[in-house]
Amino acid sequence: MTLVFSVGSLTSMAISFVIGLLIGLLVKKIISVGLLLLALVLLLMAIGYIHPSFMATLINYFRYYGPKALEEAQHISSLIPYSSVFFIIGFIIGVWKG
Numbered sequence: 130m131t132l133v134f135s136v137g138s139l140t141s142m143a144i145s146f147v148i149g150l151l152i153g154l155l156v157k158k159i160i161s162v163g164l165l166l167l168a169l170v171l172l173l174m175a176i177g178y179i180h181p182s183f184m185a186t187l188i189n190y191f192r193y194y195g196p197k198a199l200e201e202a203q204h205i206s207s208l209i210p211y212s213s214v215f216f217i218i219g220f221i222i223g224v225w226k227g
Contacts, residue, residue: 142215149216152209153223 134142170187173179210216 142213145210145213145215146219148210149213149219149221150223151219153220153225154227155223156220157224157227 170179170184174181174184211220
């Protein structure tokens with residue numbers, strides 16, 4: 130059985146794969162930076178450089194801006210071809226190898 134792909138379908142597959150790869154890399158970097166920031170804040174609180182009231186201020190900040198960020202993320206996610214198998218493969222490779 131021979132599979133024949135057109136240039137348009139190959140381009141679409143390649144673009145979906147690359148977008149998945151880049152988003153996977155971005156997600157991995159965001160998670161690692163978030164964990165580093167959390168460790169830094171906890172360390173600074175442990176040595177007394179940051180007062181615990183700072184955390185309350187930070188939580189209020191996230192409570193105010195969090196829904197706005199999620200709304201924008203949902204708008205952007207409608208543009209991503211996350212139902213494509215090539216996107217999912219690229220995303221997994223990006224998170225794993227990134």
